[in-house]
Amino acid sequence: MNASEAKQVLIACRPGSDDLRSAEAMTALALVQHDPELRRWWELQQAFHEQARRSFGEIPVPAHLRGRIHARTKVIPLPWWRTRVAWSAAAALMLLAVVWFWPSPSAEDSFATFRSRTARSVLRQYNMDITTNDMAQIREFLDARQAPADYTLPPGLSRLPALGAGVLGWKDRKVAMVCLNGGVQGTLFLFIVDEKSLRDPPARREFAAVKELNTVSWSEQGKTYVLASSGGREWLEQLF
Amino acid sequence: MRGDIDLDRLVEQHYAALYRFALSLSGNETDACDLVQETFYLFSTKGHQLNDPSKVKSWLFTTLYRLFTGSRRRLIRFPQHELEAVETELPEAPPQPPQRFDWSLVRACLARVDEPFRAPVALFYLEDYTYAEIAGILHVPLGTVKSRIARGVAALQSMMLEQGAPAVHSRNP
Numbered sequence: 001m002n003a004s005e006a007k008q009v010l011i012a013c014r015p016g017s018d019d020l021r022s023a024e025a026m027t028a029l030a031l032v033q034h035d036p037e038l039r040r041w042w043e044l045q046q047a048f049h050e051q052a053r054r055s056f057g058e059i060p061v062p063a064h065l066r067g068r069i070h071a072r073t074k075v076i077p078l079p080w081w082r083t084r085v086a087w088s089a090a091a092a093l094m095l096l097a098v099v100w101f102w103p104s105p106s107a108e109d110s111f112a113t114f115r116s117r118t119a120r121s122v123l124r125q126y127n128m129d130i131t132t133n134d135m136a137q138i139r140e141f142l143d144a145r146q147a148p149a150d151y152t153l154p155p156g157l158s159r160l161p162a163l164g165a166g167v168l169g170w171k172d173r174k175v176a177m178v179c180l181n182g183g184v185q186g187t188l189f190l191f192i193v194d195e196k197s198l199r200d201p202p203a204r205r206e207f208a209a210v211k212e213l214n215t216v217s218w219s220e221q222g223k224t225y226v227l228a229s230s231g232g233r234e235w236l237e238q239l240f
Numbered sequence: 241m242r243g244d245i246d247l248d249r250l251v252e253q254h255y256a257a258l259y260r261f262a263l264s265l266s267g268n269e270t271d272a273c274d275l276v277q278e279t280f281y282l283f284s285t286k287g288h289q290l291n292d293p294s295k296v297k298s299w300l301f302t303t304l305y306r307l308f309t310g311s312r313r314r315l316i317r318f319p320q321h322e323l324e325a326v327e328t329e330l331p332e333a334p335p336q337p338p339q340r341f342d343w344s345l346v347r348a349c350l351a352r353v354d355e356p357f358r359a360p361v362a363l364f365y366l367e368d369y370t371y372a373e374i375a376g377i378l379h380v381p382l383g384t385v386k387s388r389i390a391r392g393v394a395a396l397q398s399m400m401l402e403q404g405a406p407a408v409h410s411r412n413p
Contacts, residue, residue, distance in 0.1 A: 012390040018370055048397065049365075055346045056365040059260040065273050069251050069280045184270050186277060 003038045006031045007045075014053070015046040064230065067212040068186040071122065071230040111198045111224070114170060115217055118177075118191040119210035119228040121168065128164035128179055138165045138178060147174035148192040148223055156239030157227070163187060173197040185231030195224045205240070207233050216240075251280055254300055257366060261301060264362035265308045267351040279304040301367075302377045305359055349399035357392030364389050 001009075006028035013019035020029065032042045130141045143149035147167045163179040168191070176192040195201045201224045206217045210228065216236045217226045229236060255276055262272035282303055283296075290299055350358060363374045375385040 008390055011393050012364075012386050014364070017368070052346065052396075053365045055343050056260060056264070056362065059263055059343055059347075061256045061259045062269060062273060065259060065276060066251065066255060068273065069255055069277050070248070184274055 001027050014049050067230045071186045109199045111200050115226050118226050119213050119215050122189045129166045131164035135162050142176045147176040151192045154240045189228045191226040195219050195222050352399050353395045357388050360388040361392035
């Protein structure tokens with residue numbers, strides 16, 4: 001092995017690592033001991049590796065990424081056989097959810113409570129009841145379960161591909177949950193409920209943060225909408 | 241297997257390293273976020289197929305890499321460069337490390353390194369992966385990993401010298 005060959009071996013060896021334990025690396029290192037120029041090159045090379053390794057480890061990570069990951073992974077479509085097996089249990093759970101989710105008729109029927117609970121439900125582990133990109137299929141599914149299906153999407157939302165949907169309960173009404181693919185902004189969750197089921201539905205568009213999610217709410221043609229996303233408010237505004 | 245793994249904890253442990261790997265590959269923050277997000281989503285839906293919990297980390301890196309290469313829809317296979325081919329491309333001397341490299345310089349130079357060499361170089365510096373582990377993640381032979389690291393590092397150094405990083409040419413005392 002000559003100096004040039006030794007360089008080609010050592011350039012791929014991190015100092016202090018097992019990279020240097022191979023036979024060819026040890027041969028190259030032996031050569032380093034007897035060649036001052038090669039030794040100097042190896043010293044610089046090690047310094048380069050150390051600095052490069054440190055530099056890669058210091059790449060800043062966006063603060064919003066963790067929230068986006070969590071928002072995306074909370075939506076886990078079930079395989080059909082699990083859905084079928086769980087169907088009867090889901091009915092019982094639905095009843096339980098109605099009792100637990102909205103226990104008190106007084107302060108519990110405010111819009112703020114509705115918004116908070118729907119948005120927070122996104123942050124818990126849950127499943128979509130149907131996964132499809134076909135909005136017509138989603139409407140059909142929601143309609144079959146007596147959930148709001150004749151909703152109107154703002155222009156920005158109607159352009160986003162659908163992911164699926166689910167049905168929740170709010171007092172004695174059904175709440176439709178439509179999931180949309182927001183691309184880099186992650187999944188969007190649109191909750192739709194009959195406006196009459198709320199004591200104080202939003203008269204105009206309202207923006208509010210619920211934990212790490214941003215929400216925008218509005219009422220239109222007898223329905224109240226809550227849109228929750230890990231995207232920022234500016235992005236939500238662009239959807240209208 | 242997913243029942244044995246706390247997904248939140250898994251995200252906590254690996255999302256930063258995966259993002260750095262993704263950014264090294266794509267050179268773009270938005271694409272890197274997408275890749276990481278999709279990787280964990282795939283784990284949440286398919287991770288139960290893993291039989292060995294100790295391989296979760298490698299699975300995440302492999303999946304992210306596949307997502308990246310898949311997104312590029314490359315139709316040509318990367319040619320394999322053997323070690324001998326590196327010789328003529330080695331810079332005479334590596335860039336002289338200053339007090340510390342600026343990541344933006346490394347990033348700009350890495351983006352100019354040919355794509356097949358970016359992933360092994362990033363894994364080489366980002367994680368304490370062995371050659372064999374890098375070969376497993378990238379699904380290439382061990383010899384190819386070594387040659388791609390050597391070639392990639394050499395290319396990175398050449399780019400950095402071009403960008404003005406000072407070189408120290410060794411001289412006999």
